[in-house]
Amino acid sequence: MIHFERFKLDNGLTVIFHKEASTPMAVVNLLYDVGARDEKEEKTGFAHLFEHLMFGGSVNIPDFDGPLQAAGGESNAFTSNDITNYYDVLPAHNLDTALWLESDRMLSLAFTDKSLEVQRNVVIEEFKQRYLNQPYGDVWLELRPLAYTKHPYKWATIGKEIKHIEDAKMSDVKAFFKKHYHPSNCILCVIGNFELDYVKERIDHFFGTIPKAKKSARILPLEPMRDRFKSKTIVRNVPADAFYYAFKMPERKHPGYYFADLLSDIMGREKVSKMYVELIKKQKLVSEINAYITGSIDEGLFIITGKLNEGKSFVELDKEIWKIITHYTETLISKKELEQIKIKLRTARAFQDQGLLNRAMNLSFFELLGDANGINEEQEIYQTINAEDLRTFAKQLFLKKNGVLLKVKKKKNA
Amino acid sequence: MLNRQVAPKLTPIKSIDFSVPEMFEIHAGIPLYWKNNIANETAKIELHFNAGTTVETPILASLTAGLLITGTKAKSAIQIQHALDAVGAYYDVSVSQEQAIVTLYALNGYLKQAFDIFQEAFTAAIFPEKEVQEICNERQEKLKVQLQKVNVLAQRKIQQVLFEETPYAQFISQGDYANVKRADLIEFHHKHYLNGLSKVFLVGDFSEEVMLDIKTACADFTGKAFKPVNSSFSGKAHIDHQEKSDALQTAIRIGKIMFNKTHPDFITFSVLNTILGDYFGSRLMSNIREDKGYTYGIGSYMMENTHFGYFMIATEVAKEVREATIQEVKHEIEKLQTDLVPVEELELVKSYLLGQLLKAADGPYAMLDLFSGVELHGMDISFYNKYIQKVQEITAEEIREMARKHLDWKSLSIISVG
Numbered sequence: 001m002i003h004f005e006r007f008k009l010d011n012g013l014t015v016i017f018h019k020e021a022s023t024p025m026a027v028v029n030l031l032y033d034v035g036a037r038d039e040k041e042e043k044t045g046f047a048h049l050f051e052h053l054m055f056g057g058s059v060n061i062p063d064f065d066g067p068l069q070a071a072g073g074e075s076n077a078f079t080s081n082d083i084t085n086y087y088d089v090l091p092a093h094n095l096d097t098a099l100w101l102e103s104d105r106m107l108s109l110a111f112t113d114k115s116l117e118v119q120r121n122v123v124i125e126e127f128k129q130r131y132l133n134q135p136y137g138d139v140w141l142e143l144r145p146l147a148y149t150k151h152p153y154k155w156a157t158i159g160k161e162i163k164h165i166e167d168a169k170m171s172d173v174k175a176f177f178k179k180h181y182h183p184s185n186c187i188l189c190v191i192g193n194f195e196l197d198y199v200k201e202r203i204d205h206f207f208g209t210i211p212k213a214k215k216s217a218r219i220l221p222l223e224p225m226r227d228r229f230k231s232k233t234i235v236r237n238v239p240a241d242a243f244y245y246a247f248k249m250p251e252r253k254h255p256g257y258y259f260a261d262l263l264s265d266i267m268g269r270e271k272v273s274k275m276y277v278e279l280i281k282k283q284k285l286v287s288e289i290n291a292y293i294t295g296s297i298d299e300g301l302f303i304i305t306g307k308l309n310e311g312k313s314f315v316e317l318d319k320e321i322w323k324i325i326t327h328y329t330e331t332l333i334s335k336k337e338l339e340q341i342k343i344k345l346r347t348a349r350a351f352q353d354q355g356l357l358n359r360a361m362n363l364s365f366f367e368l369l370g371d372a373n374g375i376n377e378e379q380e381i382y383q384t385i386n387a388e389d390l391r392t393f394a395k396q397l398f399l400k401k402n403g404v405l406l407k408v409k410k411k412k413n414a
Numbered sequence: 415m416l417n418r419q420v421a422p423k424l425t426p427i428k429s430i431d432f433s434v435p436e437m438f439e440i441h442a443g444i445p446l447y448w449k450n451n452i453a454n455e456t457a458k459i460e461l462h463f464n465a466g467t468t469v470e471t472p473i474l475a476s477l478t479a480g481l482l483i484t485g486t487k488a489k490s491a492i493q494i495q496h497a498l499d500a501v502g503a504y505y506d507v508s509v510s511q512e513q514a515i516v517t518l519y520a521l522n523g524y525l526k527q528a529f530d531i532f533q534e535a536f537t538a539a540i541f542p543e544k545e546v547q548e549i550c551n552e553r554q555e556k557l558k559v560q561l562q563k564v565n566v567l568a569q570r571k572i573q574q575v576l577f578e579e580t581p582y583a584q585f586i587s588q589g590d591y592a593n594v595k596r597a598d599l600i601e602f603h604h605k606h607y608l609n610g611l612s613k614v615f616l617v618g619d620f621s622e623e624v625m626l627d628i629k630t631a632c633a634d635f636t637g638k639a640f641k642p643v644n645s646s647f648s649g650k651a652h653i654d655h656q657e658k659s660d661a662l663q664t665a666i667r668i669g670k671i672m673f674n675k676t677h678p679d680f681i682t683f684s685v686l687n688t689i690l691g692d693y694f695g696s697r698l699m700s701n702i703r704e705d706k707g708y709t710y711g712i713g714s715y716m717m718e719n720t721h722f723g724y725f726m727i728a729t730e731v732a733k734e735v736r737e738a739t740i741q742e743v744k745h746e747i748e749k750l751q752t753d754l755v756p757v758e759e760l761e762l763v764k765s766y767l768l769g770q771l772l773k774a775a776d777g778p779y780a781m782l783d784l785f786s787g788v789e790l791h792g793m794d795i796s797f798y799n800k801y802i803q804k805v806q807e808i809t810a811e812e813i814r815e816m817a818r819k820h821l822d823w824k825s826l827s828i829i830s831v832g
Binding site (some may be wrong): 008014021022023024025035046060061065066067069071072073075089090091093094096100103104107117118119120121122124125126128129130132133134141153205209234236240256269270271272277280284287288305307336339340341343344345346347348350351353354387392 | 416418419421422423425427430432454456457491492495496497500501502503504519520521522530544548551552554555556559562563564595609660661662664693694695696703704705706708709710729730732761762765768769770772773776777780810
């Protein structure tokens with residue numbers, strides 16, 4: 001059980017405080033309710049580029065990282081299709097430094113041309129390093145627009161193309177800040193060995209005077225129901241043919257999300273899952289196979305992916321994948337297997353909760369979903385799922401028209 | 415009224431509480447360390463074996479490690495995995511140059527059961543032919559992917575250059591998989607695992623009886639304390655560029671053989687290393703990423719083995735700025751050799767390092783890793799108190815002296831691929 005306190009400042013900032021007496025460190029986590037799904041289709045990659053600019057100095061403080069490092073701390077951030085999350089970890093006695101820095105960059109950025117120019121280049125190199133200069137690196141740039149036609153999940157966080165980043169202008173940057181970076185669009189979580197009154201007073205001191213702004217409504221196009229199975233083949237300089245089946249699955253707050261998560265654990269289990277045993281051990285069709293979910297807030301994807309062995313065809317594979325899928329839509333998972341998955345989940349969760357930063361990010365994320373206490377309720381939800389639930393769910397999930405398939409074909413003489 | 419331009423006052427770190435695990439002897443020279451009084455249900459066991467890549471060949475070390483619990487006369491790989499799953503345990507093996515480490519993670523109430531399942535499978539392992547073929551196929555495919563990456567190619571190349579003809583320079587190549595014999599794996603297992611345990615780390619709240627049972631069981635497969643293969647390196651610098659026409663970026667590695675914690679210069683050099691490239695505000699990051707935008711990231715680091723260490727600068731940059739990047743690295747190193755580090759920067763790095771040490775000592779798992787880092791070199795936890803004191807006292811002159819002594823540009827090997 002993770003205990004926490006919640007309070008709200010007059011300007012709309014939501015604060016979650018979790019006391020942890022055993023640590024000399026403090027974690028300050030700020031989740032901004034903005035991600036790549038909030039971008040315009042002709043200006044993608046912006047939420048992520050902006051995350052970089054947040055380290056380029058704020059209105060009163062020329063350098064973000066320096067003062068934090070001088071306080072013995074460090075900081076980083078990540079952007080997803082849903083959120084932008086910043087965190088600082090530092091010795092607890094220097095908590096003020098993190099609050100000072102974070103409140104100033106929430107108030108306003110420095111917006112220098114130099115910072116924009118450099119970070120554009122840095123992000124372009126990141127684009128190359130992570131998405132273009134790796135075998136299979138561009139798979140998600142291809143899979144997203146295949147799986148989504150209307151919803152902004154159809155582009156990746158890094159952006160649709162390098163050109164969008166090259167074209168980013170200062171006026172875009174300022175408008176983006178104004179719309180998304182203000183108290184009521186943020187959840188601040190603090191962990192450390194503090195008293196609640198102290199935390200309240202310090203947060204009010206630094207964040208209380210930031211002007212209130214209106215949280216803008218998020219109206220995103222719903223991804224329409226599909227009417228047929230779609231597939232696409234791309235040819236790349238890769239060592240083996242690879243496949244990505246993607247089925248549309250329910251949004252984060254739907255009970256089906258939990259069914260999908262558990263089902264992907266069962267299907268993707270290494271060494272013992274039916275998929276592993278059939279395709280790797282018995283038929284020697286693939287060299288690796290996995291199943292997982294994207295975990296997004298809006299309707300996500302249930303992925304089955306792997307690599308074909310030399311000389312095996314996508315046609316053979318397709319037949320076998322559907323046999324396995326049919327197994328899960330027809331047959332009940334044994335009680336024994338379900339118990340195994342559930343206890344593994346408990347172990348994984350206990351280890352995750354060990355980390356302060358993990359706790360801070362999770363509390364913030366659950367608060368965004370509606371209630372930070374979700375962190376304490378989630379295990380209970382998993383533990384009550386039964387085999388019947390999973391079979392019923394699998395039947396809806398694995399409707400053929402609900403899926404897409406991306407095939408990455410190895411270039412000849414590569 | 416809040417003046418936002420004034421930074422809050424900082425409180426420096428004066429001292430840190432380090433705790434050591436309890437030590438028990440399995441056999442003479444083979445310790446078991448136990449950290450208990452954990453505030454949650456998590457537990458783990460770490461078994462260190464003298465079964466790294468340098469003890470024979472990387473292919474044998476890697477495959478044996480991957481096949482440790484894949485079948486006995488009585489049980490198949492699937493049955494063993496099911497048994498571990500039934501107690502909610504996670505199993506992991508990692509192989510480095512000098513060691514192989516088996517780790518089991520479980521809730522404390524299940525750790526003993528997980529260990530028993532592992533021990534039974536591990537001691538009676540028969541390395542079924544089918545499993546050998548399967549892992550060879552899987553690993554070979556993964557290696558193909560790895561060998562297309564410029565960072566992997568550059569890293570391999572520089573290690574080969576630095577470690578010359580010694581076992582430390584060995585890597586797995588595609589052809590190795592065709593020559594694997596089951597009998598060799600069995601022999602490797604017998605020599606380096608069944609008679610190769612060098613130490614055990616335990617974390618978790620469970621009874622002393624459980625700990626003693628584990629200790630007794632481990633006594634059956636202990637070996638000797640680790641002794642590295644003899645390795646001496648000429649330290650000769652090499653410069654090489656390998657063109658990869660389809661690459662979009664060039665990976666650069668600049669490095670040399672260096673020392674480990676046992677060397678009197680270690681602490682001072684690690685402060686120098688931090689200033690140069692080991693934190694976000696480092697000279698290399700500030701110049702090459704934050705000023706020039708040549709790269710997504712650049713860093714320097716120190717790696718430690720039992721008898722030596724090495725120093726490395728690593729980055730991936732836009733193809734057209736390879737030479738410019740190398741020149742900037744040279745420039746930054748030379749600046750550290752000629753100019754004194756400004757007081758403000760030095761103070762910042764000192765505070766940063768002590769803050770990071772405080773974090774590295776936070777929680778039982780982190781503390782045990784910290785302990786393991788000194789235990790490896792036969793040192794004790796007081797090293798970190800010396801570290802705190804030395805970091806606090808260090809002067810800009812000492813840093814400059816260190817850069818002159820150990821970072822002569824001509825002594826560094828420079829490898830690029832892309």
